Amino acid sequence: MPSVRVAPTTRTVPFAHPLIGEEEKGAVLEVLSGTVLVHGPKSHEFEEAFARYTGAPYAVSVSSCTAAMHVVYEAWGIGAGDEVIVPAQTHAATAHAIIMAGATPVFVDSERATGNIDIDQLESKVTERTKAIAVVHFLGLPVDMQRVIEIANRYDLKVLEDCALSLGATYHGWHTGLLGQAGCFSFYPVKHMTTAEGGMVITKDRNVAERVMRTRAFGIDRTPAERSEPGIYDVTMHGYNYRLNEVQAAIGIEQLKKVPGWLATRRWHASRLREQLASVAGIRQLGADPGTAGAAYCHSIVLEEETWSRPEVVAELNRRGVGTSVYYPRPVPHMTYYRKTFGFTTDSFPVAAEISSQSIALPVGPHLSEEDIRYVATQVREVCSR
Numbered sequence: 326m327p328s329v330r331v332a333p334t335t336r337t338v339p340f341a342h343p344l345i346g347e348e349e350k351g352a353v354l355e356v357l358s359g360t361v362l363v364h365g366p367k368s369h370e371f372e373e374a375f376a377r378y379t380g381a382p383y384a385v386s387v388s389s390c391t392a393a394m395h396v397v398y399e400a401w402g403i404g405a406g407d408e409v410i411v412p413a414q415t416h417a418a419t420a421h422a423i424i425m426a427g428a429t430p431v432f433v434d435s436e437r438a439t440g441n442i443d444i445d446q447l448e449s450k451v452t453e454r455t456k457a458i459a460v461v462h463f464l465g466l467p468v469d470m471q472r473v474i475e476i477a478n479r480y481d482l483k484v485l486e487d488c489a490l491s492l493g494a495t496y497h498g499w500h501t502g503l504l505g506q507a508g509c510f511s512f513y514p515v516k517h518m519t520t521a522e523g524g525m526v527i528t529k530d531r532n533v534a535e536r537v538m539r540t541r542a543f544g545i546d547r548t549p550a551e552r553s554e555p556g557i558y559d560v561t562m563h564g565y566n567y568r569l570n571e572v573q574a575a576i577g578i579e580q581l582k583k584v585p586g587w588l589a590t591r592r593w594h595a596s597r598l599r600e601q602l603a604s605v606a607g608i609r610q611l612g613a614d615p616g617t618a619g620a621a622y623c624h625s626i627v628l629e630e631e632t633w634s635r636p637e638v639v640a641e642l643n644r645r646g647v648g649t650s651v652y653y654p655r656p657v658p659h660m661t662y663y664r665k666t667f668g669f670t671t672d673s674f675p676v677a678a679e680i681s682s683q684s685i686a687l688p689v690g691p692h693l694s695e696e697d698i699r700y701v702a703t704q705v706r707e708v709c710s711r
């Protein structure tokens with residue numbers, strides 16, 4: 326075999342990994358040393374802290390963002406025969422949750438500048454079956470909610486915000502998740518903060534908050550603390566086991582305290598990358614609309630020159646120690662299950678497809694140093710100028 330001389334990588338910059346500190350470990354041990362593992366004070370404390378941080382009247386913890394979206398649709402009475410409009414460019418969970426509720430997802434292509442749902446195409450997707458619009462703040466870049474809400478109001482539709490990647494993002498001063506009727510968050514390991522697995526619903530609607538509180542726990546009418554006689558309760562609605570447990574909530578409380586500092590680091594890193602990549606020809610950088618503050622989940626570039634093969638650019642960046650990811654590898658309607666179930670073809674949703682096939686998510690965040698970010702920018706500049 327001929328030996329290939331490979332330049333040594335001078336640095337390894339992982340795309341993302343969770344940051345669990347001594348505070349989280351201590352909080353977990355404290356829960357494990359007690360006797361209350363579910364339905365305890367930690368989940369209430371976490372919900373209150375999350376409501377304070379986002380400015381939400383109500384925050385209800387659940388086991389994942391997927392669970393959050395599912396129970397919100399159920400709380401709205403959305404089910405069989407109903408349609409929910411959803412962006413093609415998102416995590417499969419955003420569409421799966423609609424199917425979990427028994428409804429049908431109706432996909433919309435992306436806009437080029439942000440990767441968010443193309444609002445110009447929204448109205449043409451509304452039918453007499455449409456009950457809600459789900460938006461995703463793509464990679465933490467807030468959707469233009471005022472335009473979405475105008476359309477929703479015109480047709481009397483609910484608006485669900487998938488905020489899995491937008492913790493900390495604001496739209497004209499409002500935290501994402503508070504513009505529509507419900508916002509759903511994820512605490513999966515590589516999101517802005519983690520509880521290993523976990524989620525949260527925020528809402529201004531007391532009825533939605535109360536329904537989610539019941540459906541996350543089997544539809545039982547009272548929690549153990551609310552029972553006057555131990556073990557005695559009634560089931561007043563259909564429900565699930567979608568609770569966040571005390572161990573997870575204890576991690577969440579400690580993580581949330583660190584979010585403001587982490588968010589500042591993410592935004593600073595993203596702005597450094599944006600500046601240092603501005604002069605690179607043939608790439609476009611996804612960016613937030615005026616009046617919004619993104620949550621800078623990552624910094625996403627789109628290779629615009631067709632001569633560039635993304636697999637080659639990614640392989641070269643990875644070889645140089647730059648961790649990357651792709652959001653998302655295919656538009657959801659192009660995934661095998663959705664093609665088979667709904668008959669979508671791969672020539673549909675062209676802008677979402679371009680983002681899937683030509684974008685590269687670059688790392689930012691508190692696991693990285695300023696030198697790491699400079700290194701990433703230098704490597705991207707070199708690789709993309711060859």
Ligand SMILES: *Cc1c(COP(=O)(O)O)cnc(C)c1O
Pocket residue numbers: 388389390391392415416418419461487489490510511512513523524
């Ligand atoms: C991660 C993610 C989800 C799924 O979150 P879970 O907590 O794992 O259910 C949903 N939507 C988007 C946009 C995501 O990035």
